[in-house]
Amino acid sequence: MKIKDVRVSVHRFENFVPLINKPIEDDYRIICEIETDDGHVGIGMASRFLWHGVAASVAKHLGPAVIDMDPRDLEKIHARLQPLISERGSMTGINLAALSCIDLALWDIIGKASGRSVAQLLGGAKDYADVYVTYGFAAYDIDHLIEAGRRLVAEGHTRLKMLVGSKLGVLEDARRVRAVREALGDDILLAIDANESIGLEDAARLCPLIEDYNIAWFEDPLRRVDARDLGMLRKRTTIPLSAGQMDGHALRFREWVEHDAIDIFMPNSMYNGGMTETRRVAHLSQIYNKPLSDAGGGGVWCLHHVAGFRNGTLAEIHVGTEQVEAQMFVDPPKAVNGRVAIPQAPGFGVTLNKERLKETLVEV
Template identity: 85%
Template structure:
């Protein structure tokens, strides 16, 4: 089995904040399809940032380098790409996103060729993942936050995540968290996420204001999730910390571990270099007895690593990304009572909606 063709395209999807029907900015996705000489086709994806740059890297630098290779030789593929994507040091930014896009397509291919799901290739611990819902957008008023939480609970969800870092400051953040907790009761898991928006001083102020509300975890509480500051902050609160959605390659996680900075590993295979890199992160998490979750709108891609590894805990359902996947795939998996089943098909188990991709096409490469 040899790679004979690589295609990459950029697509822009529309989605909306539920209840208030406010449009979210266009969600750009870069789709890479890899075809082999025996007729198998796998696809992967990167998301959101510098989409033309990512697609250009795939088309002009990665594709020529791996054409003719066996897609199952993942270590050999990445060894060939390393000096191209990062001559020195650790790959970062769009180099990692481009690698992610291609690597996910390779895993999809390997799964289809072998007749196994990616979750099974990773270890097959479960054929499902319990899920939490990222829903608490800053665009919501407090009443809308509560209303949306109640709607989700009515659908069987028991794990919710809301954003902090509002324009009103940490006092307003704490008030919103308190109001939601009082409205949903103590039996519902509630997490918060700052999306790296707080400086150390404000994060230090916010944690004691909310830690009595039984916060399941605080995700990306600090700008650049600085390992030293995060480790210092973690020692001053009982709230567990999580990180890893945007730059969660294995060396970054090693840095957080060395500073005793996080409790929950949250890699995202669309940004960190792909499922091959997430597998390295998962093994590091196991070595340090840390749970493995996901964040950052990883959808179907991250669902598989949470199910595949025995330390996998929760997969994310992001209300924005969920809308995109419903448009992108004709068979996007749905949560039932807070749990998402791994699709019963090889690879990542989903099928691209070709008609919708024609409508959303921004540019095609190769």
Template identity: 65%
Template sequence: MKIVEVRASVHVFDTVLPLVGKPAGDSVRIICEIETDSGHTGIGMASRFLPHAVAAAVTRHLGPAVMGADPRDLEAIHARLHTLVSERGQTIGINLSALSCIDLALWDLIGKHAGRTVAQLLGGHRDHAEAYCTFGFGAFDRDQLVAVARDLQAQGHQRFKMLVGVAKGGIREDAARVRHVRDALGDDVTLAIDANESLSLDDAMRLCAMLADQDIAWFEDPVHRNDPRDMGLLRRRTTIPLSAGQMDGHSDRFRAFIEHDAIDIFMPNSLYNGGLTETRRVAYLAQIYNRPLSDAGGGGIFSLHHVAGFRNGTLVESHLGVDQVERRIFVSVPHVQDGRMAVPDAPGFGVTLNRDAMRDTLRST
């Protein structure tokens, strides 16, 4: 099995939040397809930042470097690619996103060639993952938050995540919004919060104190740039578990979190960190340090496989915006049923591109 073609394209999707009709966040995807002489096509993806630059990096630099390679030779391929994306230091930014595109497509190819899902290739711990839903956007007022959450409950969701650092009234209003949802939904639901790296250490500490009695399942990306030193200080001041890894969740980053005793839950995202090969390294590091492995940040169908595949995998994210994108970009995707998401039966990542949607959403350079 040899690689014969690599292509990448940029696509923009419309997403809408219920009740308010505003956009539901991230709507840009860079889609990579790698074809082999055996007739298989692997699908990879990256998201959001400088998409045309990422697509160009894939087609003009990384793609030519893997031509003729066997997709199963991951170490040999990464040895070749890493000299292109960074000859020294830690690869970041566009370079990592482009590497993510290539690497995810390789894993899809390996699974299709073997007739196994990617979750099975990673160890096959389960054929599903428990799910949580990111719904608590700043565009909703307090009562709208409750209305949306109750509708999601009717659809089978049992775990919820709200954004903080978004309220016009500052962290006091953030805390009031969380309390309002907790009071309405009761103590039986799982409720987490996410600051998207928007808070100072002081504000994060104060917010944790305000919500200490609300049984918060985790606090994600709590402080500016997720500074490991600040997160370590915050973790020593609160009983709320801390999580991170969405945007820069490569193994060196998690090593820094561990060294500063800064994190409870590992949340790598293969669309940003260099791909599933890097996420696998993170997963093993999480196992070594007895930390749970979860998902955040729009990884969607791709992240489902690492959460299901590893025995320390816990929760996969369902996101009001990401779900809309994936339902358009793929012919079919798994839905949350009774609080869990099943791994598709088909090999690889188990999804097929919707060619009509690919054409309609294409954005040229």
């Protein structure tokens, strides 16, 4: 089996904040399709950032380099691509997003060729992933937060995440978190996410104001999730800290571990170099007895690592990503009572909606 063609395209999808119908920022996706000489087609993807640059990197640099290689030879392929991604050191951003596109498509091919899901290839711990829902946007006022949360609970969800660190300030963030907890009750798992938006002192001010409200984790609490500052924050709060959605390659997680800065590993295979890198992160999480979760709108691509590894805990449903995948795929997996079953089809188990993708195509 040899790689014969690598195709890449950019697509723009619209999505909206539920309840108030306010547009979320347009969601751009870079879709990579790799085709083999025996007819297998694998799908890979990156998302949102510098989409033209990512697509050009795949089309002009990484794609041509893997032609005529066996897609199952992951280490050999990564050895060839590494000098193209970074001559020295470990890069992030466009470099790893482009690699993610290629690598995810390879895993999809390997799964399809073997008749197994990616979750099974990773270890097959479960055939499902329990999920949490990211819903608590800054665009909501407190009444909206409560109403949207109640609607999700009525749909069978018991794990919710809301955003903090907005321009509203620490005291207002705390007031919003307390209001949601009091309205939805103690039986709901409630997490918060600052999207790397605040400094150490503000995060340290926020945590004591909400520690008594049983917060499941505080995700990406600090700007650049600096390992030293994150370690300092962890010593000042009882709320578990998580990170890894944007630059979560193995070296970054090692740095957080060495600074005793992290409780929950949250890699995203669309940004960190793909499922091969996520597998390395997962093994590191097992070595250090840390739970393995997911964040950053990874959708179906991250569902599999949560199900595949025995320390996998929760996959994310982001209400924006959910809308995008409903347009992108023919029949994307959906949550039932807070749980998503791994698709029964091999690989990642999804089929692109080619007609819809014609409408969303962006000229590159």
